Amino acid sequence: MTRSFQYLRPDFPREACEMKAKHGGKAVFWAGGTDLMLQWRRGAVDIDYCIDLSGLDELRQIRSGEDATVIGALATIASLQAHESLGSDFPVLLDMAERFATPQIRNVATVGGNLCHGVPSADCAPPLISLDAEVRILSPEGERTLSLESFFVGPKQTALADDEMLAEISVRRLPPRSVCTFERMARSYVDIALASAACRLTIDEESRISEARIVMGAVAPVPLRSTGAEELLVGIPLVDITEGLLAEVGARAASDTRPISDVRTTAAYRKHLSGVLVKRAVAEAVRRLGE
Amino acid sequence: MSEQQDYRIIGKAIPLKDAVDKVTGRLKFSGDIRVPDMVHGKILHSPHPHARITGIDIRRAESLPGVLGIVTHQDAPAWEWENCWHNYGGRILDDRVRFVGDEVAAVAAESVEIAEAALELIDVEYEILEPTFDPIESLAPDAPQVRAEGNARPPTEVIWGDLDSGVEMADVIVDASMAFDSQAYAPIGRNACTAQWEGDRVTVWTCTQTPSEMRDAIARGLGVPISNVRVISQPCGSSFGLWWIGSLQLITVLLARKVGRAVKIGLSQEECFATVKRRHLERSTGRLGVKRDGSVTFIDLEHVHDNGAYGLKPDVGFLTVDLWGAGPHGRFIDRGVSTNLVTAGCMRGVGDVTMGAFVERLLDMAAVEIDMDPLEFRLKNHIRAGDPLRAMEGETLDQMDLASLPDGWPELGKLDGEALSDCLIRGAEAFGWNEKWTGWGKPSAIDGPKRRAVGVATGVHSCGTEDEYPVSALVRVHADGSATLHVSIGRQGQGSETTQAQIAAEALGIPIDRLIVQAGDTDAAPPSHGAIASNTSYRTGFATWDAALDAKRQILETAALQMGSHAPDDLDMRDGVVFSPSDPAVSLTLEEIMSTYRPDSMTPPMILGRTSTPMPPSMMYARYFAAHFVEVEVDIDTGEIRLLDYVATQDSGTVLNAKVLENQVIGGAILGAGFALTEHLAFEPDTGRILNPGFLDYKVMRAPDFPLDPGVLFGDSHDPVGAFGAKSGGEAPTTAPIPAISQAVYNAIGVWLDIPMTPERVLEALGKI
Structure with a gap:
């Protein structure tokens, strides 16, 4: 049933953390609310204190710097699409954003909310992890940084402590000769991913794969990186990537998954499906690198 | 054709009368209704699939501040209400629950929140009973019995010719079985009911396709005269058969009477999905014989459908039998069976979506064996005008007094007309069938893991049915020459008020903007069969037409009387002006006639047109048809099926309004394609609880999932009985998508699948998972 709750609206990130510290597990942050509203209406979450983050304008910004791009946790999915340089610096994020839910939801849903909800199917996670994204976390005492990959702890569980909040996601500029791709499949055009896969490949001057990232969504308790599959690719010249190797990479990634039936x-x-999507994501990255 | 061109309004793509109100948010739906002094109700649903209520203690809930009253089975009449066409049979509230979600009690309170809180304070003791869920297992005599009548309904059987002869005649016999998951109505709008008693009179605001039937049910159930019940049907986002008479309305009325205040109960999305109705779970098995020349020698089909907890349907309809009954021998059996799942009932295209798809599958499998093009095979075997309607043979026809039928009515028991061949041939041209068809089981293109192929299929549905209720309408002509059509139909987005207005305005001879439709206030409209079974444009349309012609006859008689110089037969009216074909000097506006005193009464005239011609039983002669063409692409690695191209053709007789009918055809095709590919309710194995009661996990097709610009063509036919030659529109287009897509998938990947054809099922059939 729907119950009433206390509504709080901080003016500064630190204040938000203090509110969260004070009320702990009984408090939730309200960013876009697209997930939270559904859960609350369904009775899946009890809210005693709702901390509305809409006043924290500084966390809504996307800043492109020399070395990195910083995405505020409150940046909406639509703002990724609208940003002047994000799409050219990180085309995969644009690709992901375009396939994220509906325009109405993209206008409201935030990158931070998508990540902090902690579901393994979150669309933002695989591409950002494949880009080695880092997250900046605030608390009343200060702040800390950790890799996005280690941010996810379990289903709907993140590394955030009760008094912490996600402030920013930082993505370093990719090395030259890098390509990142994203594949997802769902039951219909507007749907949660049944599985997804992101692949980032970097090649050296001899066109050998020097770095590989393979990250899958919705096939394990957390967005899942397959280092085993990555290792199969590192050191291989682009021209030597055969259909057989692609199949092996897909199979290796699939063997790492621990999916559920639901x-x-x-x-x-x-x-x-995860094997197929990984294979396709890698094949597409190889194709683009070869162009 | 020349007659067609004379129409002022019929055949014109007039925009929906309520389109602007709808898109600007001005249209009021059932959830928008507020009446003074209204309180709010919520319903307590059963957590158990099958149990007896041994104790129910409402004292804690009643003492919650703001609670006004509670109804339980102890407040409900012993009377068992019945929905139209055996879609429900049971008490308003019972001491036994039969599915997870069954209604146990309802609370009225000052706010929705208080009512919700009170639900948690109702203490119910249940004696758990063993449930049954599987349709086939539930047929067994030792299965837990859901209802006092037992689980199994008496089988409905249609037999013609002699099966053994059909078997002997056949060169090839194919057999198959097919399973259908349950499709949800997936209403885009939710429903609410507001009931207000004044003494022993009650007014009910709710969305219903069947205002007249609901009025009668409330009167019977609450023990008041029919005249004391007023149902004012509200528009809704979609219904597809969901909103007829329902527990929602009967409980609200009961609760409002008990607490002595107007009560409104609004359903949540979850309640709309999981506690009202759904399409049956269906299982088909059968065989079919053909000769090498492609002629069908027999069809033998057994079908089982589950009725859920409260459905009582003995069969899901046999119109498919009619469509493919040209063969000399056949047997169709359908069995209805109760289960401890939410009630199953008539959803858009009932029976013809499922049993029709199965018969088409048998046809296809036979055509594969004799290697005949599916288009050619259908052209050869489908029903023609004058052919017998197999499902109508026997008892019902025998009961009729054929001699009493007026001259000119169609011969009963035989199809009065069709343009299915026309649809198939022109649809094939538009689609490019001959270019795209590459043979059975052969993809037309292969690109990596992607296989393309095409399919064609047909479907049929009733042009309404005569069972249970007559049709009627009233046309009032006002002093200024404007008019109101009163007709008892629901407004579920099908555009009926627009097409009924077109029929009335054309028949009357006034401009369409001079006529409004009052659709669904039972105090104003005469009783009439609801907007179900594709009744509205055919049967209600006939009643509207008849009433408008009656009003026109009165107008012309009045004009003749006022002029004193012309006989009524010498007059006509068009665009609101009475004229004489033989005398150009005559020109009287309807407003002039309505404001001129009659010489015999010394008052202005009174014009009230009513239906007086009983419509003949249309199940006995009328059907409408669909033929759809589809190109699919199957990804054999992911199992995904995408629709690339689509052409839908339909034989609806005269097209009253191409815009409205196109919407119906495309909407129907999307609903059918959704069931073919993605839509299915998931039931929890141990409880039958619906696991996906909402759009998050019940996947209807979105616009980009269906080809963006499907072709729509209408067959060239004009029904001899329907208003201006029109037949029906909304259900036949749901019947052809499953067999068309299923056939195309077979051609792409060589397997026949159950419905829906999900990616998992594709990969399982290909042995990949």
Whole structure:
């Protein structure tokens, strides 16, 4: 049932952290609210204190710097699409944003909210992890930074302590000769991903793969990186990447997955699909690097 | 054709009458209704699939401040209400619950929040009973019995010719079975009911397709005269058969009477999905024989459908039998069975979506064996005008007094007309069938893991049915020459008020903007069969037409009387002006006639047109048809099926309004395609609880999931009975997508699948998972 709650609206990030510290587990941050509202209406979450973050304008910005781009946790998905240089610096984020839910939801949903909800199917996670994104976390005492990959702890669980909030996501400029791709599949045009896969490849001057990132969504308790699959690619010249190797990479990634069966699909299908999507994401990255 | 061109309004793509109100948010839906002094109700639903209520203690809930009253089974009449066409049979509230979500009690309170809080304070003791969920297992005599009548409804059987002869005649016999998951109505708008008693009179605001039937049910159930019940049907976002008579309305009325205040109960999305109705779970098995020349020698089909907890349907309709009954021998059996799942009932295209798809599958499998093009095979075997309607043979026809039928009515028991061949041939041209068809089981293109192929299929539905309720309408002509059509239909987005207005204005001879439709206030409209079974444009349209012609006859008689110089037969009216074909000097506006005193009464005239011609039983002769063409692309690695191209053709008789009908055809195709590919309710195995009661996990097709610019063509036919030759529109287009897509998928990847054809099922069939 719907219950009433205390509504709080901080003016500064630090104040938000203090409110959260004070009320702990009984308080939630309200960013876009697109997930939270559904959960609250369904009775899946109890809210005693709702901390509305809409006053924290500084966390809504996307700043492109020399070395890195910093995405405020409150930047909406639509603002990724609208940003003047994000799409050219990180085309994969634009690609992801365009496939994220509907325009109405993209106008409201935030990058930070998508990540902090902590679901393994979050669309923002695989591409950002493949870009080695880092997160800046604030607390009343100060701040800390950690990799986005280690931010996810379990289903709907993140590394955030009760008094912490996600402030920013930082993505370093990619080395030259890098490409990042994203594949997702869902039951219909507007849907949560049944599985997704992001791949980032960097090649050296001899066109050998020097760095690989393979990250899958919705196939494990957290967005899942397959270092085993990555290792199969590192050191391989682009021209030597065969259909057979791609299949091996997909199979290796799929073997790392620990998917569940739920109302959306079966574990067996998710496992199979993750292999197909990884293979396609890698193949597409290889194709683009070869252009 | 020349007659067609004379129409002022019929055949014109007039925009929906309520389109502007809808897109500007001015249209009021059932959830928008507020009446003074209104309080709010919420319903307590059963957490158990099957249980007896051994104790129910409402004292804690009643003592919550703001709670006004509670109804339980102890307040409900012993009377068992019935929905139209056996879609429900049971008490308003019972001491036994039969599915997770069944209604146990309802609370009225000063606010929704208080009512919700009170639900948690109702203490119910249940004696758990063993549930049954699987349709086939539930047929077994030792299965837990859901209802006093037992689980199994008596089988409905249609037999013609002699099966053994059909088997003997056949060169090839194919057999198959097919399973259909349950499709949700997936209403885009939710429903609410507001009930207000004044003494022993009650007014009900709610969305319903069947205002007249609901009025009668409330009167019977609450023990008041029909005249004391007023149902004012509100528009809704979509219904597809969901909103007829419902527990929602009966509980609200009961609760409002108990607490002595107007009560409104609004349903949540979850309640709309999981506690009202759904399409049946269906299982088909059967066989079909053909000769090498492609002629069908027999069809033998057994079908089972689950009715859920409260449905009582003995069959889901046999119109498919009619469509493919040209063969000399056949047998169709359908069995309805109760289960401890939410009630199943008539959803858009009932039976013809499922059983129709199965018969088409048998046809396809036979055509594969004799290697005949599916288009050619259908052209050869489909029903033609004058062919017998197999499902109508026997008892019902025998009961009729055929001699009493007026001259000119169609011969009963035989199809009065069709343009299905026309649809198939022109649709094939528009689609490019001959260029795209590459043979059975052969993709037309292969690109990596992607296989393309095409499919064609047909479908049929009733042009309304005569069962249960007559149709009627009233046309009032006002002093200024404007008019109101009163007709008892629901407004679920199908555009009926626009097409009914077109029929009335054309028949009357006034401009469309001089006529408004009052659709669904039972105090104002005469009783009439609701907007179900594709009744509205055909049967209600006939009643509207008849009433408008009656009003026109009165107008011309009045004008003749006022002029004193011309006989009524010498007059006509068009665009609101009475004229004489033989005398150009005659020109009287309707307003002039309505404001001129009659010489016999010394008052202005009174014009009230009413339906007086009983419509003949249309199940006995009328059907409408669909033929759809689709190109699909199947990804054999992901199992994903995408629709690339789509052409939908339809034989709806005269097209009253191409815009409205196109919407119906495309909407129907999307609904059918959604069921073919993605839509299915997931039931929790141990409880039957619906696991996806909302759009988050019940996946209807979105606009980009369907080809953006589907072709729509209308067959060239004009029904001999329907208003201006029109037949029906909204359900046949849901019937052809499943078999068309299923056939195309077979051609792409060589497997026949159950419905929906999800990616998992594709990969399982290909042995990949």
